[in-house]
Amino acid sequence: MERKEFMFIHLIAMGGSIMHNLALALHDKGLKVTGSDDEIFEPAKSRLAEASILPPQEGWYPEKLEAKPDAVILGMHARPDNPELLRAQELGIPIFSFPEFIYEQSKDKQRIVIGGSHGKTSITSIIMHVLRHLNRKFDYAVGAQLEGFNRMVKLTEDAPVIIIEGDEYLSDPIKRVPKFHLYHHHIGVISGISWDHINVFPTQEIYREQFRIFAEMTPKAGALIYDRDDEQAQLVSIPRNPETVDYIGYGVHEYTIRNGKTILQTKKEGDVEIQLFGEHNLRNISAAKEVCKKLGIKAHDFYEALKTFKGAAKRLEKIGENNQTVIFRDFAHAPSKVKATTEAVKQQFPQRRLVACLELHTFSSLNKEFLPQYQAALDKADTPIVYFNPDTIAHKQMQLLTEDEIKAGFGNNRIKVFTDSEALQQELENLNFTNTNLLLMSSGTFNNLNLEALSKAILQLS
Structure with a gap:
């Protein structure tokens, strides 16, 4: 499918963590970027100001849409009756949620989407760290600020792959579809399922169903990587198309603890000391390794890169x-x-x-x-x-x-x-x-x- 070209983007509710990073990424790409929000806190305020795209005042100003941007990106923080949203609808301006826009900008890329109730950010971060260590070109959208990356979103013309943290929460206040359903992954990960977000998924069954839908969206010649020890992940990842989809289960990476340090035990590389710890992180490492393997990265290169990974912000x-x-x-x-x-x-x-x-x-x-x-x-x-x-x-x-x-x-x-x-x-x-x-x-x-x-x-x- 052909990717649309945009030169001028307006973001409604641009002050959020991921939304202001998207605004900065689009600005980095050379697009004209405007936006609004009813409250913008630090560090978003300073970062947007530094890029000269901080709204002059807080609040909603439907007259901004008279400039006719090529597209509007709608943040989850906005309400369905947002005056800027209503004006954009009246003017017939294309409106995207965050995940819809990321998909629109990555139609010609290989899309890796990391889903699960826990571990998403860490798995995504490990993959990004390894790819950067190996000087591979890639785009990304991740839910935390990572050491060595000045943005949480990167969109370029030439990167062949994009790594996306796939949140199961709703995409926007209009469509109310889980974000990770809208990225249309080629390689999907389900790190585990534990009921959450009861305000929008009132039962465990409804919550789990969102992951089953995600699993079944895996396309022909695609791969679904899942925690084989997680009962709920097993239920939604049962191979339904084993002839056309590669189903890969993973578990805890073999390890020992010596003097407060975690040592990975590997067959060919020997002992590998890492800076992460905890059984959940040893599962995250296994998931990331399977994704990297699919991207053609050798085990030796994966472990070499992992030695220098310190973890994502606010993750242990x-x-x-x-x-x-x-x-x-x-x-x-x-x-x-x-x-x-x-x-x-x-x-x-x-x-x-x-x-x-x-x-x-x-x-x-x-x-x-x-x-x-x-x-x-x-x-x-x-x-x-x-x-x-x-x-x-x-x-x-x-x-x-x-x-x-x-x-x-x-x-x-x-x-x-x-x-x-x-x-x-x-x-x-x-x-x-x-x-x-x-x-x-x-x-x-x-x-x-x-x-x-x-x-x-x-x-x-x-």
Whole structure:
């Protein structure tokens, strides 16, 4: 199919993490870029300003559409009655969601889409790191800022392949289709399935169905790579077209832990020391290796590149350490990821105590009916802590959680519950961190808690 050429793009709700990166990528490509949003925070504000494409004022201005851009890209943050969207519809301007536009710009490329309830960003990041290490040309769209990449989106004319993190959440407020259905992958990955986003997928069956659809979208001569140990992933990845589609299951890469370091065990390369750790990351490595193999990358080159991979931002990211304590932060919020991340830190440092602090921030995690999905998620922590902001619950118009409900949901009476970030900070600074690690998990900000300053304070005391 022929790819459309655009010279002038307008983005509605351009201030979001991935949307402002798309705006910058299009600007880098030489396109005229305008946009709007009702709120733009840092770092998006400074980055857009530096590129001279920051909207002069916040808010929606339908008159901007009178300039007749070639296309409008609609962010998920916009509402169906957005005045700029309505004006674009009146003027007959082509309207794309983020994934629709990425597909439109990559019709002539090989598309690799990484899906799953957890591990998407890490798998995508590993593949990108390996390709860059080998000086391969590629485009990408990933949900985190990666070391060595100044954008989260890159679109070029000549790259033969694009690596896409395939989110299962809805693409935009109009069509309400999962993003990863719209990329039309050649190679797809399902890293595991664990019910999430209950505001749009109210049952586990409806949620799992989105992955089954994704799996069945794998085209002839395509490949579907899936976690063979994940029961839900197995259910949706059952080979339906084994004659025409390559179904590849993967598991945990063989490894040992020596002196707090993870060593991969390989047949031809011997022992390979890496900077990642945790069983979930060893699965992510296996998934990435299978994708790279499909792209013609040899095992030796894959492992050489992997040695220098430090991980994606906020994915078991080390934010401070001394000889008694290591402090990590992680984007974990889904139950399966919280459990995997907590267990990973405990397994990597078995002789140390672990303080694991989780912020409940998403619609699903703050829902009383969903809380039982967190059963045993924090059991490996010596001091389990759960924080939530009552203002977040009020903003989402949800019922306030009680301490007893949280303890029952997690099946853990040892959990300390906090609803005040200052009280949480004081609690953490007063704990004894001798021979103890701290794990901070959230998709939010702990009500704008300065984690770097907290880390320094803790390390000075331990």
